[in-house]
Amino acid sequence: MNCIKTDSEIKKMRTSGRLAAEVLEMIEKYIKPNMSTEDINQICHDFIVHEKKALSACLGYHGFPKSICTSVNDVVCHGIPNKKQILQEGDIINVDITIIKNNYHGDTSKMFFIGKKSILSQRLCKVAQESLYRALKIVQPGIPLYTIGETIQNYVEENDFSVVKEYCGHGIGRNFHEEPHVLHYKNKENNIILKKGMIFTIEPMINAGSPQVKCMKDGWTVKTKDRSLSAQYEHTILVTEYGCDILTYQKNEKISPKLVNKK
Template identity: 75%
Template sequence: MSCIIKTELEIKKMRISGQLAAEVLEMIEKYVQPDMNTEDLNIICHDYIVNKKKAIPACLGYHGFPKSICVSINDVVCHGIPNKQQIFKEGDIVNIDIAVIKNQYYGDVSKMFFVGQVNTLSKRLCQVAQESLYLSLKLIRPGIPLYKIGKIIEKYVNKNNFSVVQEYCGHGIGRNFHEEPHVLHYYNKENSIILEKGMIFTIEPMINSGARQVRCMPDGWTIKTKDHSLSAQYEHTVLVTDYGCDILTWQKDEKISPKLINKK
């Protein structure tokens, strides 16, 4: 397993793609309201990506996926398919996953949104999911083994009495949506590739309030928790730099800097 080291030109293009994907999440936030249906959300994002940003929604048609974004509500872990019948209600937690192609390069990002007022468990789950991602970002620098990312995420999540989904992972990204390496969100010593300056990959922990086991729905895409517990996910595309890492999909409301200086 290896990771493609990106050239300066590629990094420049990836910064554009990453920021574009982040801007879609910033744009869509005001629409995440009770009584909004997820297909309308999909249409708004599609229009913004294609017509405003002159880019391509990477999810649309990927292995047959029928929509431009993924919208995953409550017990949906990932790959939720937008549709007219799926309507947000007060108290829902929602992951919106955005992937775009601009100038042949991909950007990939997701975050959680609250629909109105949500309960304490929902808030805490989302907070821990985001904090576990942030903790892993603060580790990244050349010379560390990849497994440290999964180790710190799993340790933090378990300490908070939640669980980490193991069937889905982060991935290298560039001219392809999914490249090597697989970025696991749990500890596996064999995930031992050493990070180098110029690597770009996603980290996207999926955290369940109950057990980690998941099931796939008959549509072949939607993944839900097996025990119907809540699930939360945050995702960033990151660049390994000589001083630590840059968050290519950083958004304005982040509680972390877009450039992380991670000393030994």
């Protein structure tokens, strides 16, 4: 499997990652009660296309109809923005951005709180973000890929939440989804050894209740089977000789953009 990027590819991926991160930084001030998820989609689309002179990777991908994914409350992933879906006080929403610039992709997502936060939603989002951070802190050349999933699953289950197993992180570059598959739970068959120059996403989806999910009739929207809340954070990362670089690093992250993990 040749998923190691060249220096010129890495340079382009740094640009794509930064642009994707800038979309999430930009949209934060707009996300408020009584706005629709279609409003969020339109603001992000205009920013990607007109301000950043980039493309949305989601728009038209296998027929996906919008430029971003907006997953509210019990939606795990791939929520379709809709002008009839109005955000309410107390909701949580994941905004998932993938852009294409100079033929290379940048992919990232994060959670936003709508107005007042409940104790459960606050704790769920904190654990989801921390599970991602803990995984990032172990990435370095020479480790097997499954240790990422093991780190995430152990931390999430210690906190009495569950990890969705049907969806995973992925290699990324000229294509939206490339090898390898990055599972968010322990599976020793997922034993590829990480090497300097690999670029992939880590994007754990964490449920407050059961890990089971179901796909809606639209063929995209995935919800928790028990209607419990779900949260997800995602970064695109580069394996470096010293650990990893977070290519989609955003302001106010509680972690460094360059992680030195090598013992």
